Amino acid sequence: MDIITAQRLVEGTEEGLSKCARDFEGVKCAADEFVKWANGKLQEEEECELVVQAALSERRIRKKKKMSGELAEDEQLMDSKAQLWKK
Numbered sequence: 358m359d360i361i362t363a364q365r366l367v368e369g370t371e372e373g374l375s376k377c378a379r380d381f382e383g384v385k386c387a388a389d390e391f392v393k394w395a396n397g398k399l400q401e402e403e404e405c406e407l408v409v410q411a412a413l414s415e416r417r418i419r420k421k422k423k424m425s426g427e428l429a430e431d432e433q434l435m436d437s438k439a440q441l442w443k444k
Contacts, residue, residue: 395409 374416389411392409392411396411399405399407
């Protein structure tokens with residue numbers, strides 16, 4: 358196999374995976390609707406004190422270990438909430 362064929366295979370695989378990837382906003386909207394429905398059903402129950410959590414939990418941002426002699430801190434850029442959950 359030559360390098361060009363390998364590159365084409367990798368690009369094809371990458372395109373296929375991007376097509377199969379979920380739409381985060383669509384999934385989040387569906388989850389929000391489910392939370393509203395579930396909380397409504399739970400509130401109808403007389404003795405039920407449960408509530409479905411609507412917000413996603415915050416993930417801790419990893420910090421790179423600072424080596425001796427380093428003065429600057431590395432900052433991690435966040436684009437959106439979707440980027441937090443892709444890892």
